[in-house]
Structures are given as structure tokens and as C-alpha cells.
Amino acid sequence: MDKKETIEKLKNIVKPYIKNQEAFENLSESTDFITDLQINSANLVDIILDIEEEFDIIIDNQSMERMLDIKSALEIIETKVSEK
């Protein structure tokens, strides 16, 4: 799976939870889930569970700890998918 495809999948996962449409439209690797997309922190768990389902991976607590922006999410997905 290439990065572009992963970003598209991630965008679809994140979309229902965003509170800032403009930041979503300008999404880049540095986009922060909480400060930019203004996602409620309780919904970050939903995003993590959705990622686990979509990519069939398990995100351990250590990875979850740094799941704050698109860049880290992509890195975590890539690592976990390659470990499968």
C-alpha cells in the first residue's frame, strides 16, 4: 500500500470526527488531530479503533501515546502493517 492510499484511508476515518473543516481541507502531515482538526479527545479513541479495523492492526499503548498528528498516525500504521 502506498502512502497516498494510506492518507486517503486515514482522511476517511478522521472525517466524521473533525470540528474544523478548513484545517481538514488543508490537511498535511503536520496536521494535529486536536489543535488543528479540533477533534474531541474522547473521539481519538474512536479514530484509533477505526484505524485498527481498517488496517487490521493492533495499536499498542506506546504507539497510542504519540498518536496526535497525521505524521505519527502514518508512521504507526506503516510500522504495524509491515510487522503483520
Next chain:
Amino acid sequence: MIGNDIVDLALAQKESNWKRKGFLGKIFTRNEQLLILNAKNPDVMVWNLWSRKEAAYKIYNRQTNIRGYFPLQLECFDLEILDGIIFGKVIVKDFVYYTKTAVSTEFINTIAVERLQDFASITTLENRKNIKKNNEIPSYFEKNIISTKPVSISHHGRFEQIVTL
């Protein structure tokens, strides 16, 4: 140091399904999950514990400048009800914070402090005037006074609360 959190219960019900498979296990320790499952009203207990963790995280973030998503490492202890207010502690790594939680039918509100005596000095601000953020962490600047006061802002749905010490 101060941290607060407010949960609009109607919005929380709409936004989150805590019964979703895997949800509780990613956020709540085994003991916290028992508190939820044995509670008279599990919905309220979920947001009660969550708001403590959030309020405590805000102080931790201010003290250490560490940002992260580690709800399992913020564990709630010693819940005790006095005159309808729920007191407790949240432990994060080497830090202990004291929490005070009010539960109404519409919202849940927690304020966390570093020292028990700080509960007596909490004031609520009506607006964001004189509040500036540095690294996303807000402080209150008084006119002609160099020192600043720590501020914590929480907004969810219909409710907003701004507190300072």
C-alpha cells in the same frame, strides 16, 4: 497549577459510543472499568472518570510540557462523595493531582489542582479577556503585574468553563 474539564452529557451521548468493542480498554484501567460496570448509571461514570483524567492531564501537560495520548496512565483513585461533590485523586507517573467533580443531569465538571488547599482559591472567569496562550497553555495576565496566573479552559457543546487560581 490548575486543570478543568467539562462534558456536555447530551453531546457526549451523541458523539461517543463507549460500549463500542475495545473502547473502555483503551481508556480505563481494570479498576476503573469495574467502577463503570458496577455503577448505577454507567454512562455518567464513564464521563465522570474521563473528565478527571482530562483535567489532570491539563496540569501534567502544563508542568512537564509533555503532550501525548495516554489515558490509561492517568488513573483515578479514592473517589469520595462529600455534600454531592465527588472528590478524588488522579495519579500520572510520579505526579498526584486532586480532583473535585460536580455531576448534574446536563453536564459533568471536574477541576484538578496540585495541592488540596488550592480548591479554596479557585475563581471562575467570565470571558477570555487578558488570557494568552503559550504552546496552547493559557495564562491570565493582569494589568501592570508581571506574574501570570495559570488558567484552564474547557468547552464542550453547550458549556464552557474558564478557571484560574
